[in-house]
Amino acid sequence: MCLGNICRSPLAEAVFNHHVKNMNLEGILSSDSCGTSNYHIGDPPDPRTVRNANKNGVTIDHKGRQLSWRDLDNYDLVLAMDLQNHRNILSLANAAHESKIKYLRDFDPEGPGDVPDPYYGDEKKFQHVFEIVDRSVRELIASLVKK
Numbered sequence: 422m423c424l425g426n427i428c429r430s431p432l433a434e435a436v437f438n439h440h441v442k443n444m445n446l447e448g449i450l451s452s453d454s455c456g457t458s459n460y461h462i463g464d465p466p467d468p469r470t471v472r473n474a475n476k477n478g479v480t481i482d483h484k485g486r487q488l489s490w491r492d493l494d495n496y497d498l499v500l501a502m503d504l505q506n507h508r509n510i511l512s513l514a515n516a517a518h519e520s521k522i523k524y525l526r527d528f529d530p531e532g533p534g535d536v537p538d539p540y541y542g543d544e545k546k547f548q549h550v551f552e553i554v555d556r557s558v559r560e561l562i563a564s565l566v567k568k
C-alpha cells in the first residue's frame with residue numbers, strides 16, 4: 422500500500438509474486454497492491470519503476486487502484502510503505518482490522534522505517550527502493566512460510 426500505487430506498492434506486489442512463483446508457492450501465497458490516494462486510478466506503473474524492476478529481473482503488470490474497506494476485510498495482512506499511508510489505512514479501518522495493518526519494513530532484516538517515495542528521485546533512488554522492497558519481501562515470505 423502506497424500513495425499513488427504506481428511506484429512502491431506495485432513493485433512490492435511484483436517482487437512478492439516473483440519470489441512466490443520461483444518458490445512454487447503459487448496458490449498458497451498471493452498479493453495485490455493499491456494506493457491510499459485516488460491520483461492514479463487505472464494508470465500503469467511509473468515507467469521508471471517498470472524499467473528498474475525489469476533491470477532486476479522482475480516483471481510488473483498492474484493498474485492503479487484505490488484502497489477500499491473491502492481490502493481490509495479480504496486480506497490477512499495490509500502493509501504500508503510509510504507513516505502517511507499507515508495513517509491513511511488506519512482511517513478506513515475498524516477495530517477488527519487493526520492487527521493486520523503493518524509496515525512492509527517491519528519485515529526488513531536491516532530494520533524498520535519508511536520505504537522512501539522515489540517519485541521525485543533519480544534511478545539511484547529507484548534502485549534503493551528496489552533493494553529495500555526485495556529484502557523485506559523475502560523476509561515476509563519466509564515468515565509466512567514458517568506459519
Ligand code: 4NP
Nearest residue numbers: 423424425426427428429540
Ligand atoms: P507511490 O509514489 O506512492 O510509491 O506510487 C507516488 C506516486 C505518485 C505521487 C506520489 C507518490 N503523486 O503525488 O502523484
